[in-house]
Each structure stands twice: as structure tokens, then as C-alpha cells.
Ligand SMILES: [Zn+2]
């Protein structure tokens with residue numbers, strides 16, 4: 001387990017590794033473009049070279065990329081759906097240039113269609129985004145908190161999407177993984193706070209997508225309670241999951257990296273807390 005957080009690329013991508021190191025990160029996550037929209041800053045040879053040098057200089061083992069928030073593979077608006085596919089593919093290619101290990105994305109909302117149809121559309125979007133892709137950055141679907149009609153808040157749903165992705169063959173299925181988010185899971189009703197709750201969550205994962213599909217953890221405490229279906233991150237130990245919940249989570253996924261997406265006022269303290277927990281894993 002390596003520990004880090006989301007950092008900004010303000011001033012250029014090459015500034016991210018030092019920013020991460022200053023906060024105590026061993027790995028980190030970025031948006032390579034504005035999460036709200038707009039053109040992506042160019043990643044040319046100079047940017048790549050500088051970025052890779054800074055990764056080494058600041059001792060950062062991996063970089064992960066979060067896709068912009070407007071991705072919606074299940075939009076009835078064809079322009080939005082197509083743009084979502086295009087942007088995810090671009091981020092995979094951009095991630096491959098800088099050597100990012102994973103790109104994770106939210107899947108979108110099922111508000112335009114009946115749920116089954118929306119899940120199928122997400123799978124079609126995933127397949128279109130990855131079809132023919134030869135890069136090295138792997139693609140992860142992120143579990144959601146399930147606010148409104150947001151897709152992918154249960155392992156059953158993620159499983160159904162991945163089952164669709166298996167057709168016509170397993171090529172793309174093998175290239176797609178899942179990113180957990182502790183706050184999202186808790187808000188969606190998985191009681192990872194308790195040992196029993198976490199055990200039954202792990203059993204559910206085994207029965208659906210399989211543990212080997214889980215590639216990364218977003219480690220956020222939750223401002224909202226179990227099953228309240230809102231995406232509100234809190235600092236480790238300050239929220240409703242609490243320290244014990246994270247200790248159990250760390251024990252369950254010792255081989256995965258943990259990325260914090262908490263406010264930078266106290267993110268360094270969150271990193272220290274996770275590093276402490278890691279000692280007992
Ligand atoms: Zn996310």
C-alpha cells in the first residue's frame with residue numbers, strides 16, 4: 001500500500017510531483033484538464049520529459065488520473081455521450097504519455113433512460129472508449145455514492161456493466177477495473193465501518209465483480225451517514241466511517257494504493273494517519 005492524495009496541476013503538469021511530495025504523498029492523483037470542461041492543456045514531449053524527471057526527483061511511485069466530472073455514458077444527448085467517450089479515450093492516451101497507471105471515471109446518470117438500458121449504454125461507452133486503445137494507462141470505473149440517478153453505486157450494477165463489456169469478447173473486459181471510494185460505498189449503504197459490515201461487503205464483491213477487479217482505493221471519510229446517498233468527503237476519522245473503519249479497510253486491501261480526496265487544509269494529517277495504519281497491516 002502506497003498513500004497519496006489528489007493534487008492540482010496549476011502552473012503545469014510538471015508541478016504536480018513536488019506538490020504531492022510536499023504533502024507527504026508516495027503516489028498521487030491529478031486532473032490533466034479542467035474537471036468542469038474546456039480544452040485540455042497540451043502534453044508535448046517537453047512536458048512528458050519534465051514530468052517524468054519530477055516524478056523521480058520527488059520520489060513519486062505512481063500518478064493516477066481522474067476523468068472530468070461531466071462524463072456521462074448514459075446521456076440521451078448524443079453530443080454529451082460522444083464527448084464523454086472521446087474525453088475518456090483522450091485521457092487514456094494522455095495518461096499513457098506521462099506514464100499514469102490508472103484513469104478512473106464516474107459513469108454518469110440514468111435519468112434519461114430506464115435503468116437497464118442506462119447500464120447497457122455505459123457498457124457501450126466503455127467499449128467505444130477502449131476499442132483499439134494500445135496505451136499503458138488502465139481504465140477504472142469508480143463506484144458512486146448513488147445520489148439521484150447516478151449509475152454504479154452497487155457492486156451488482158458494476159457487475160452488470162462489466163458483464164455487458166464481455167461481449168463480443170473478453171478483450172476490453174480484461175482491460176477494465178474498478179476504483180473503490182470508501183465515502184461513496186458507505187453513502188451507498190455498504191457498512192464498511194464495522195468488521196462484519198466490511199466482511200459482508202467483501203463477500204458481495206467476491207460474488208459480483210470479483211476482488212481482482214479492484215485496483216485502487218479512494219480513501220475518504222464520509223460526512224453523511226450509512227446509506228444517505230450523498231457524495232460528501234471528510235477527513236479520516238472526522239466523518240461517519242471513523243478510524244476503525246479505515247483500519248479494517250487497510251487490512252482488507254494491503255496491496256492497493258490509497259488516494260485521499262479530502263481538503264488540503266488537513267490532507268497531510270490524513271496521509272500521516274493512513275501511514276500509521278499501514279504499519280499494523
Ligand atoms: Zn471520483
Ligand SMILES: [Zn+2]
Pocket residue numbers: 181183184231232233
Ligand atoms: Zn466523492
